[in-house]
Amino acid sequence: MNSFKKNLLKKRYNAERRFQWYGKIAIGLALSFLAVFMFQIFSKGYSAFQKTWIVTEVHYDKELLLIDAESPSKDDLENADYYDVAYKAMTSLDPGLPEEEDRQLIQMVSYKYETEVKDLLLKNPDFLGKIVPIKLTASDDVDQVHKGNYPRDIPEKNRRVNDYQLQIYDMLNERGDILSEFNISFFTSPDSREAELAGIASSFMGTVFSILVCLAFSFPVAVLAAIYLEEFAPKNKFTDFIEVNINNLAAVPSIVFGLLGLGVLLAVFNLPRSTPLVGGITLSLMTLPTIIIAARASLKAVPPSIREAALAMGASNMQTTMHHTVPLSMPGTLSGTIIGLAQALGETAPLILIGMVAFVNTIPGTPVDPAASLPVQIYIWSESAERGFVEKVSACIMVLLAFLILMNLAAQIVRHKFEKKWS
Amino acid sequence: MSKIKAENVNVYYGSKQALFDVSIDIAEKEVTALIGPSGCGKSTFLRCLNRMNDVIEICRVEGSIKMDNLELNSRKLDVVRLRENVGMVFQKPNPFPKTIYENVAYGPTIHGIAQSKEEMDQIVETSLKKAALWNEVKDRLDEIGTGLSGGQQQRLCIARAISVSPEVILMDEPCSALDPIATAQIEELIDDLKKEVTIVIVTHSMSQAARVSQKTGFFHLGKLIEFGPTDKIFKNPDNQQTQDYITGRFG
Numbered sequence: 001m002n003s004f005k006k007n008l009l010k011k012r013y014n015a016e017r018r019f020q021w022y023g024k025i026a027i028g029l030a031l032s033f034l035a036v037f038m039f040q041i042f043s044k045g046y047s048a049f050q051k052t053w054i055v056t057e058v059h060y061d062k063e064l065l066l067i068d069a070e071s072p073s074k075d076d077l078e079n080a081d082y083y084d085v086a087y088k089a090m091t092s093l094d095p096g097l098p099e100e101e102d103r104q105l106i107q108m109v110s111y112k113y114e115t116e117v118k119d120l121l122l123k124n125p126d127f128l129g130k131i132v133p134i135k136l137t138a139s140d141d142v143d144q145v146h147k148g149n150y151p152r153d154i155p156e157k158n159r160r161v162n163d164y165q166l167q168i169y170d171m172l173n174e175r176g177d178i179l180s181e182f183n184i185s186f187f188t189s190p191d192s193r194e195a196e197l198a199g200i201a202s203s204f205m206g207t208v209f210s211i212l213v214c215l216a217f218s219f220p221v222a223v224l225a226a227i228y229l230e231e232f233a234p235k236n237k238f239t240d241f242i243e244v245n246i247n248n249l250a251a252v253p254s255i256v257f258g259l260l261g262l263g264v265l266l267a268v269f270n271l272p273r274s275t276p277l278v279g280g281i282t283l284s285l286m287t288l289p290t291i292i293i294a295a296r297a298s299l300k301a302v303p304p305s306i307r308e309a310a311l312a313m314g315a316s317n318m319q320t321t322m323h324h325t326v327p328l329s330m331p332g333t334l335s336g337t338i339i340g341l342a343q344a345l346g347e348t349a350p351l352i353l354i355g356m357v358a359f360v361n362t363i364p365g366t367p368v369d370p371a372a373s374l375p376v377q378i379y380i381w382s383e384s385a386e387r388g389f390v391e392k393v394s395a396c397i398m399v400l401l402a403f404l405i406l407m408n409l410a411a412q413i414v415r416h417k418f419e420k421k422w423s
Numbered sequence: 424m425s426k427i428k429a430e431n432v433n434v435y436y437g438s439k440q441a442l443f444d445v446s447i448d449i450a451e452k453e454v455t456a457l458i459g460p461s462g463c464g465k466s467t468f469l470r471c472l473n474r475m476n477d478v479i480e481i482c483r484v485e486g487s488i489k490m491d492n493l494e495l496n497s498r499k500l501d502v503v504r505l506r507e508n509v510g511m512v513f514q515k516p517n518p519f520p521k522t523i524y525e526n527v528a529y530g531p532t533i534h535g536i537a538q539s540k541e542e543m544d545q546i547v548e549t550s551l552k553k554a555a556l557w558n559e560v561k562d563r564l565d566e567i568g569t570g571l572s573g574g575q576q577q578r579l580c581i582a583r584a585i586s587v588s589p590e591v592i593l594m595d596e597p598c599s600a601l602d603p604i605a606t607a608q609i610e611e612l613i614d615d616l617k618k619e620v621t622i623v624i625v626t627h628s629m630s631q632a633a634r635v636s637q638k639t640g641f642f643h644l645g646k647l648i649e650f651g652p653t654d655k656i657f658k659n660p661d662n663q664q665t666q667d668y669i670t671g672r673f674g
Contacts, residue, residue, distance in 0.1 A: 235480060305517035312475060312513075313530045313583065314506035323529075324519060 041401075045394025051183035051196075052138040052146045054109055054172060058089035059131045060121055067128075077122055086117040089134060093168060104164055110137040110196050135179060140195035140388030142169060146178055150387065160387075186395065190361045191372065191380070195388025198381070200396055201363045206276050206356065206371025207345065207403070213280025213367050214344050218287045219337055226295035226333070231321045250289035257285045258350030266354060274355040274370040282350045287340035294336020298329040331418040338411035342404050348375040374400045426451040426591065426621045427472060432486035432496075434467050434476070441467045445486075445647045447640060454613060454622045456632035456653065459642035460668070465625045468642070469593050471495070472623065473509040474502045490591070507534050510584030514596040516576035518568035518583070523560050526568040526579055527551060530587040546586055554582035555612055574605025581612060585620070592616065594624040598631065610635050629669060633657050641665045 065080040072080075090105050090113065091097065097105065106113075113136045120134055121127055141160045144150040146169070156163050172178050189199030225246075233239045261282030265271045271278045302325050310320040351357070357376050364371040372380065378396045381389045427449040434442040442464045449455050457465040467476070474495065476482045488495040495505065507530075518526050527547045530536070537543035547564070551557040556578040560571070568579050577597060584592055594613075598606040613622060613635050626632050632639050633653060640650040641662075649656060649665045660666050 303517075305513060305515060306519065308475065308478070308513060309517045309519060309580070309583075310529075311478065312473060312506055312511035313533070314503045314587070315529075315533055316503055319533055323533075328520065 041394045041397050045391055045396075045398050047147045047149065048186060048391035048395035049183050050147065050180050051185065052143040053135040053179040053181065054138045054142070055133055055135055055177040055179060056089050056093055057131055058085060058117055058120070058134045060085060060128050062129055064088070065128075072125075072128065074122075074125075077125060077128075080118075082114050082118045082121075086114040089113075089117060089136075093172070101164075104162065105168065108139055108142050108165055108168065110139055110194055112137065112194075112197060137185075137196055138178070140386055141165075142178075143196050144387050145169060146173070146180065147391075149391070186392075190363050191359060191377065192361060193359075195384070195386045195392060198389070198392060200374065200377060200399060202360045203372040203374050203377035203396075204399070205364050206279070206360075207373040209276030209364060209367040209371065210279040210283060210351075210356075210373055211341055211345060213277055214283040214287055215337070215341060217281055218284035218291055218340070221284075222288050222291035222337075223295055223333060226292045226299060227321060227326060229292075230296050230299040231325060232317065246289050246292050250293060253349075254286055254347050255349040255353065257282055258353030260285065261350060261354045272368050272370075274358045274360070276356075276364065276367040276369075276371050276373075278354050279351050279356050279371075279373065280367065282354055283344040283347055286347065286350070287337075287344050290340035290343065291333070291337050294340070295329065295333040298332025298336065299325060301332065302328045331415050334418075335411040335415040338407050338414065342407040342411075345404060345407065346375055346400065348373075348379055351376050352379070374403070424451045425449065426490065427623075428487075428489045429468075429471075430487045430489075432468065432471060432484065432488060434464070434471065434485075435483045436479070437481040441645050442471075443645045447647060447650055449621065449623060450638065451621050452617055452619070453638060454617050454624060454636040455638045455640065456636035457623065457625045457640045457642060458627075458629060458632050458668075459648075461627075463642040464645040465640075465642045466595055469595055469623060469625050472591070472593055473506050473511055474500070475511065477502065507587050508589050509591045509593060510587065510589035511593045512577070512580050512584055512595065512597045515600050516573060516580050518571070518576050518579050520567060520569050522565045523551075523568050523571070523579060524564040527582050527586050530583060534587055536587060550582040550586040551579075553585055553612075553616070554578045555608060555615075556582055572605075574601050574608060577601060577605065577609060578612065581609070581616075585616070589620060591621045591623065594622065596625055596627060599627060606631070629657075641668060643668070 064084040065082065067076055067080050069076050087102075087106070090109060091102050093105055110116075116136055117134065120132075124132075138146065141150065142165070145152070145161055145166070150161065152159075152161075152166060161169070169178070185197070186199045187204075188201050189197060190202035191200075192198040229239060229242065261278055265278050265281055266273055271281075306324050306328065307320055310324050311317075315323065351373055356370075356372055357380065358370060358372070359380070360370050360372050362369070374396060378393055378400070381393045381396065425448045427447075429445060429447045429449075432442055432445040433440065445464075445468055447468075457469065459465050470476045471484055471488055472490075472495065476484060484496050486496065490509075494500065519529065521529075524547055527550050528537075528543055531543060531546050537546055548557065548561075551560065556575060559575060560566075560579075568576065571579060577600075581592075581597075598609050601609065610631065613624065616622060624632075624635065636653045638651065639653045639656040641648045641656065641660075641664075643664055649660055649662045651661075656665060657669055660669065
């Protein structure tokens, strides 16, 4: 081999090695972006799954509760006055505190502490007249201090937690009366203006209902359209035109669909504002082209030999399609549908336009109740000033990501498990 | 006796003419082989006989094809009924990705041939027996048809075709994807089947045509060059082109 040839060969090998390195660097970059993103979210969000409680003692004093009856009924307990009892439970933490300063103590728990005092008695009627320990939801400021997210060394006037409150907190913490438990209420509570009470139940249910409505509207329409276009429609200029338009539809920015939902569904058809019904229909406009394209691709992938076999047996076009082509294309269609729905799941802009950004502090029971959705909830919380919402945003993102990963996994499983192999 | 009589058949794919004035008489309960080089139009002609060309949108068929005096090339013809009477076996085995039983039972089901489950079982068994596949699959009728070997798949396709008792079976190079042993089995099968049905077979193998057929037609460039008894075509053809093709000088 002469030296020229040798050089050329060396160059070729070097070029290939370089090319492989470019690819490795590209993958490394992509992975590190992902890692940074995930680290950000997890490090900020994991603490939202912990909830801080303040333990104190409550005396269910019949006199203060204004209960006269000897053996009070459930109604009596329900209608009793808990203000004083709850107030005393908190102020008893520092009996020496002058009355005009009492707000400092009350502010350390959530504004719902009175309800919590009431709920404990309703659950345990025999506590009446006794002094019992009680867990009260700490205010988001105390919560953040406990989680170490709140700097204690800045000047007092810039702090939402003053020196006195920090002193009480330290005392309680030393006594073991500050509890940190898994935050169930984050999953069971609706949204709230108070970070310590806010949960994702309403937005989660809103998302579930929206997706179901979206599926119910887009799947049948898209599959029928795909079957007709692929199996029955004549191939001419008109059907070409339709195909081009479906592809264009898939590229329309989602906010445009939001405007359509606003202008048509709300203004013309007068459907209830801020509801998953409207949100789902709007989203279904977006998923429709995605499903049509996926369904057509998987119909196309059914080998023509199967169609020929059925036709040659004397099956009509309809029988060939329904007995053979459509069942064989279903795995692809279904996984396309799930991917379309997963896209819709993360959509925010169209839902904001149709009013699903409204503050909803009830859990929707049907698709026509007002609701938010997970991505919109992220948007709402990220606009809130309180420090307590920062971790909530990340936690909500984690829930949304988990939802998305589950759906994509389902798409993979459907595709691989039900796909038929033909020789 | 003539089963199918084609007269002056012209086929066009768009503006391209694929068949030129083909006239042929296919005799009942005989095997008719169509031979010729690739692209000569023999498959196109075969697909005229069960109107499979309808699937191809740009395809246009002119002329007259009569089966028992029924005009096949007519808009009014019910193709579903026609295909019940004219079965087809394709080049590549194409069983449905369903069980062996379902593959054979499909035709009788959609045409309402069997009244009961017992009758259907009987049809499936007879068809598989006629296709010489019964002994190999009788214990695994609920297995997927596409899991069989190539030769078995093709015999399954033949069983599927004969399940509706057609009068004619069209075979489009049925052995081209098979090994010699499977080919021999299919050829034996064709020999058996011709007692009951008329068979038209397109083949690239001249020895196969010589072995299985009684009549042979030689196609070239869309024209039927010569048609006659297989013996005569192979031993003493009238046409020089046929002679050249048979002896392997072109094609």
